[in-house]
Amino acid sequence: MINHHPPLELxxxxxxxxxxEPVALAVASHASMCSDCRKQVDAVESLGGALLSSIEPEEVSKDALRSVMARLDEPEVGAMRCAAATNRETTEVVPEPLLPYLGRGLAHLAWRGVGRKFDEVHLNLAAKGFKASLMRLKPGAEMPSHTHVGTEYTLVLAGGYKDNGEQYGRGDFALKDSSHEHRPIVDTDEPCLCLVVLDAPVKLTGAMGRLMNPFLRV
Ligand SMILES: [Zn+2]
Incomplete structure (x- = not known):
C-alpha cells in the first residue's frame, strides 16, 4: 500500500x-508502481494531446515540425544505456524505468560502503548539478539528522523507514527541501533500498555531520 506520492505539480x-532526467526518473519509477499517479500522468498527457490536436496545422512552423520529427528519430536515452538487467532479484525490486541504469543488476553494481550504516552506488546520469544514487540502508540504521539546501527526492524500493513519525515503504515517494530537517530510521528487518535524487548538497545538522558530510556531497 503506497501512502506517499509526488505532489501534483511534480x-x-x-x-x-x-x-x-534524474527527477523524471524518480517520478516515472514511482508512477510505474502507483496506479493513482499513473492515472494523473495519463490524464495530463491526454489533455496535452487534445490541446496539440486543436492547434491549426498552419500555426506550427515547418522548423518546429522538423525538430519534433528529428527528436522522434533519436534513440531513447534509457534504451542506449540498457544492458540486460534480467536477474530476478533485480527485476522483482527495481521498477522498469530504473532498470536501464543498473547494467547487469543490483548485485553487480559498484556498491561503496559508507560507514557501517549503508552502501551507496551513484547512477550515471547526464544532468549537471544532480546526484542520483541507490542507497541500501542496514536494518536499524539511523541516518544523521539533516536538512537540504535544495530538494531531495526519495523513492523506496524495498524495506522501509520511519521519518518524523511517518512510515515509508515500497513505492512511497518523499520530497524534502530546506524546510524539513529529518532523520530517517530503517525500521524493517530487511535492508531498505532507496533511489535518492538530490539537486543540491545535503546539509548535515547533527554531531555526525562533520564526519559524514564528505560522503554526501553532490
Ligand atoms: Zn503515487
Missing part, C-alpha cells in the same frame, strides 16, 4: 516533459 511537470 506529476504535471513530469507528464509535460519538463523535469530534468
Amino acid at each position: 506529476l504535471f511537470d513530469y507528464a509535460t516533459g519538463s523535469l530534468p
Whole structure:
C-alpha cells in the first residue's frame, strides 16, 4: 500500500516533459508502481494531446515540425544505456524505468560502503548539478539528522523507514527541501533500498555531520 506520492505539480511537470532526467526518473519509477499517479500522468498527457490536436496545422512552423520529427528519430536515452538487467532479484525490486541504469543488476553494481550504516552506488546520469544514487540502508540504521539546501527526492524500493513519525515503504515517494530537517530510521528487518535524487548538497545538522558530510556531497 503506497501512502506517499509526488505532489501534483511534480506529476504535471513530469507528464509535460519538463523535469530534468534524474527527477523524471524518480517520478516515472514511482508512477510505474502507483496506479493513482499513473492515472494523473495519463490524464495530463491526454489533455496535452487534445490541446496539440486543436492547434491549426498552419500555426506550427515547418522548423518546429522538423525538430519534433528529428527528436522522434533519436534513440531513447534509457534504451542506449540498457544492458540486460534480467536477474530476478533485480527485476522483482527495481521498477522498469530504473532498470536501464543498473547494467547487469543490483548485485553487480559498484556498491561503496559508507560507514557501517549503508552502501551507496551513484547512477550515471547526464544532468549537471544532480546526484542520483541507490542507497541500501542496514536494518536499524539511523541516518544523521539533516536538512537540504535544495530538494531531495526519495523513492523506496524495498524495506522501509520511519521519518518524523511517518512510515515509508515500497513505492512511497518523499520530497524534502530546506524546510524539513529529518532523520530517517530503517525500521524493517530487511535492508531498505532507496533511489535518492538530490539537486543540491545535503546539509548535515547533527554531531555526525562533520564526519559524514564528505560522503554526501553532490
Ligand atoms: Zn503515487
